[in-house]
Amino acid sequence: MLYDAADEPETLSPDELLSTYADELRTVVDALGVDAVVAGTDLDEATVEAIVDGDVADLSVEEAAAVLALSESYPDQRGIVLELRDHILMGMTTAVLDVDTIAANIEVDLTGQEVQQAIEGRSRFSLAEFAAIHGLIARRKDR
Template sequence: MFHEVVDGSGGPASIDGGEADQSDVEGGEEIEATALSAAFESMLIEAAAEVVRDGTGDGPSIDPAIIEAIDDGDAASLTVEEAVSVLAAADGRDADAMVAELRDHLLMGMATAVLDVDTIAASIDADLTGQEVQQVLEGRAAMTLDQLAEVMAVVETRKP
């Protein structure tokens, strides 16, 4: 899942090529949103290829526009839910549970880093207010993969 990219368990989609350990991101080292976004895209390209190759079986069908966006290099504009639907289909997992796990990871990271939504909003390039950051984290508004990468980079960089 996307949060595994940071801790090195995301396989080849990890931000350092899959050889990260937790010490690589501790101690306030900078985690770049662009590196996270590239790792997310790599993860999606792999999952989309598997879904196309194997089909989705008994699971929900994936919107062909999502696969096309990934193939065209536009994965960053996908919503988290759209992207997770591809990962879930490839892994045979429940997409809603995966999204909930991601949100839990972000919220726990915010608590660990002692961050509030206004601080995150001020620290990212995405044009979001603190209230909008809260809405995307809670799932009341759509969050793109680009926005996820920016938020996750701030949270992970500020963890002790």
């Protein structure tokens, strides 16, 4: 899963976390091929080629999950997304973080309400936003 792509996420910057997500996605695309990923998802060829190039910041969590779900090593897309959201919510509880605190402490331009909507799946949640939130939670849990 994306949230465990890095062994020690608390030691990585959001950009470094994003790179680990890119590596995980690239592994699936490399194994299956660009054409198979295009055929198995709603992504166009340019987007899948961007994944191969490591450019995943604007990819949504749902799009990334669709790619991962093509591999037999992962659950289906919905399962991946739900597990990722659960991981964030459990991390917030463990790290004693609320959405306003998250919004105030990440470099992504989101309000507390937008953080909540992204986590709940009510708005688009990019991998760059996920990396910023994931990193903050991991650092706070590590204290």
